[in-house]
Amino acid sequence: GQSLEQPSEVTAVEGAIVQINCTYQTSGFYGLSWYQQHDGGAPTFLSYNALDGLEETGRFSSFLSRSDSYGYLLLQELQMKDSASYFCAENTGGFKTIFGAGTRLFVKA
Amino acid sequence: GAGVSQSPSNKVTEKGKDVELRCDPISGHTALYWYRQRLGQGLEFLIYFQGNSAPDKSGLPSDRFSAERTGESVSTLTIQRTQQEDSAVYLCASSPSSWGMSSGRSDTQYFGPGTRLTVL
Numbered sequence: 001g002q003s004l005e006q007p008s009e010v011t012a013v014e015g016a017i018v019q020i021n022c023t024y025q026t027s028g029f030y031g032l033s034w035y036q037q038h039d040g041g042a043p044t045f046l047s048y049n050a051l052d053g054l055e056e057t058g059r060f061s062s063f064l065s066r067s068d069s070y071g072y073l074l075l076q077e078l079q080m081k082d083s084a085s086y087f088c089a090e091n092t093g094g095f096k097t098i099f100g101a102g103t104r105l106f107v108k109a
Numbered sequence: 110g111a112g113v114s115q116s117p118s119n120k121v122t123e124k125g126k127d128v129e130l131r132c133d134p135i136s137g138h139t140a141l142y143w144y145r146q147r148l149g150q151g152l153e154f155l156i157y158f159q160g161n162s163a164p165d166k167s168g169l170p171s172d173r174f175s176a177e178r179t180g181e182s183v184s185t186l187t188i189q190r191t192q193q194e195d196s197a198v199y200l201c202a203s204s205p206s207s208w209g210m211s212s213g214r215s216d217t218q219y220f221g222p223g224t225r226l227t228v229l
Contacts (some may be wrong), residue, residue, distance in 0.1 A: 042200065042220035043152065087151060096165050097142070097218065099152040 004088055004100035011106045012078055020073045020103045022088035032071045033089040033097070034062050043087060047073065075105075083107045113221035115201050121227045122191055130186040130224045134203030141184050142202040142218060143176055152200065158184060191228045198223040 004024045012018040022032065031050035035043040049055055049064035049071060061074040075082055085102040092098065114133045122128050134141050143155040154168040158178045169175070173191075178184040188195055202218035 042222050043202075043218075044220070045217040048217075089152075096154050096157060096168070098154065099144075101151040 004090055004098060006086075006088055006100045006103045008101070009104045009106065011108065013108050014078055014080060016078050017074065017076050018078060018105065020075075020086050020088075020105070022071050022073075022100055024069050024071075024088070024090050028092045029066070029069075030091045032062070032064055033091060034060075034073045035087045035089060035099075036084050037087065037102070038084045046086075048091075078107050080107050080109065113201055113203050113219050115199075115221040115224050117224055118222065119225045119227075121229065123229050124193060125190055127187065127189045128191055128226065130188075130199050130226070132184045132186070132201030132203075132221060134182070134184070134201070135219055137181070137205070138203035138219070139181050139206050140204040141178060142204075143184070143186050144200045144202065145170075145197045146200055146223070147197045155186070155199075188226075191226075193228050196226055196228045198225050 004022055006020060006022045010018055010020060031048055033048045034046040036046050037043040046060055047055055047057055047062035049062050052064055052066055054061055054063045059076045064071040073086055083106055085104050087102045088100045090098045113135055116131045120128055139160055141158040144152040145155055146152050156163055156169055156176050157165045161178045161180050173189045176184060176186045186199060200220055200223045202220045204218045
């Protein structure tokens with residue numbers, strides 16, 4: 001089947017580091033994307049991994065392990081504005097993108 | 110335009126009526142996607158267009174849902190005989206090109222603000 005699992009909620013304090021995990025189960029896997037969505041807003045692209053390893057983009061990094069069917073998004077130096085929902089999304093060869101249910105991140109002062 | 114636009118931003122309709130939702134992708138983007146997002150949930154893939162053809166319609170929930178696209182431009186999502194469970198935000202996204210089977214490259218999807226549909 002095609003499904004992604006990620007935690008429903010994560011809470012962290014301002015300035016801290018938080019990791020949001022995502023596991024996927026599918027055949028025909030091409031890569032894992034991460035999107036951020038603020039309440040009432042549209043999802044915006046954060047990062048993408050097609051190969052094993054870490055991709056770094058400023059305060060955000062994303063990691064993929066294809067052998068473990070696992071990835072994570074790492075947010076460093078958390079800011080209040082990082083409070084949002086974060087979705088992992090699996091890209092398949094059939095052009096379809098399957099999104100996880102999302103992880104709601106609460107950043108506290 | 111600067112980004113993906115969708116209209117209307119909000120639509121309230123009565124059960125049983127038909128609705129048409131519009132998406133204007135970023136100029137030059139060949140790929141266009143429709144998603145549905147229920148309150149507090151993730152994005153549910155509906156349909157994908159490459160140009161004006163739809164290689165994958167598997168996400169459309171029922172035959173009440175249909176979509177079309179004119180060239181590499183505007184797309185409309187039509188829901189006939191709306192039901193209360195159709196209430197959701199309908200998001201459109203576009204990307205410069207589709208997935209390359211050989212390269213496995215990902216093209217960022219740029220999302221519109223969505224249409225919030227409420228079926229009474």
